[in-house]
Amino acid sequence: MKTTRIVLIRHGQSQWNKENRFTGWANVPLTEQGKSEAQSAGQKLKENNFKFDFCYTSMLNRAINTLSIVLEELDLLWLPVDHCWQLNERHYGNLQGLNKAETAEKFGDEQVFIWRRSYDTPPPTVDKTSPYYPGNDPRYADLTVDELPVGESLKDTYERVIPFWNDVIVPKINSGTDILIAAHGNSLRALMKHLSDIADDEITQIEIPTGVPLVYELDSNMKAIKYYYL
Numbered sequence: 001m002k003t004t005r006i007v008l009i010r011h012g013q014s015q016w017n018k019e020n021r022f023t024g025w026a027n028v029p030l031t032e033q034g035k036s037e038a039q040s041a042g043q044k045l046k047e048n049n050f051k052f053d054f055c056y057t058s059m060l061n062r063a064i065n066t067l068s069i070v071l072e073e074l075d076l077l078w079l080p081v082d083h084c085w086q087l088n089e090r091h092y093g094n095l096q097g098l099n100k101a102e103t104a105e106k107f108g109d110e111q112v113f114i115w116r117r118s119y120d121t122p123p124p125t126v127d128k129t130s131p132y133y134p135g136n137d138p139r140y141a142d143l144t145v146d147e148l149p150v151g152e153s154l155k156d157t158y159e160r161v162i163p164f165w166n167d168v169i170v171p172k173i174n175s176g177t178d179i180l181i182a183a184h185g186n187s188l189r190a191l192m193k194h195l196s197d198i199a200d201d202e203i204t205q206i207e208i209p210t211g212v213p214l215v216y217e218l219d220s221n222m223k224a225i226k227y228y229y230l
């Protein structure tokens with residue numbers, strides 16, 4: 001049976017990971033630690049002789065910068081890269097910018113766990129006057145009003161990531177291209193759910209570390225045979 005290998009990587013530590021703030025589509029930078037996580041990820045890929053032809057990332061600086069640091073380590077900065085809003089982090093609605101511990105003190109641990117880890121409960125939404133409404137950001141000018149998120153559950157995120165995977169990334173893989181995807185905790189959790197057929201109530205337990213290459217071996221139906229971290 002033909003097997004395919006792809007590599008996923010969550011961005012390195014961001015400023016708001018460090019400050020324990022809900023981030024979502026907020027465009028925060030990597031910390032120095034995040035940059036060095038990305039460098040080590042690139043070195044590990046190099047030591048293990050990984051080769052890539054094409055990359056996908058999100059529209060958010062922390063994933064774009066992580067990818068570029070990894071590619072620099074691999075001496076592959078010249079590779080083509082698609083920047084796709086579908087790979088963005090889950091939009092955290094009106095929680096964006098808030099401290100996670102303070103939010104738990106205010107609303108209770110259980111409510112915050114539901115917002116963070118339930119499959120289909122969305123966070124409180126933003127309205128069009130919010131600085132976090134993506135319709136106010138020129139990078140999302142091509143999205144329709146229906147596509148612009150105002151606060152997503154993991155299920156909502158899944159419903160934009162997986163059609164993009166099936167329609168764009170799978171054909172690319174099937175054309176014999178070795179791909180690297182740099183994205184986010186929840187867009188990658190959605191992809192893992194699909195690739196490994198993880199049940200709605202089990203995906204709550206999957207936590208993806210920042211800046212560590214996640215290798216997937218896929219069968220000819222593009223489903224996981226196995227996955228492991230480098």
Ligand SMILES: O=C(O)[C@H](O)COP(=O)(O)O
Nearest residue numbers: 021022023024089116185
């Ligand atoms: O957007 C965020 O805050 C993080 O990248 C992921 O957050 P979570 O672990 O709360 O889903």
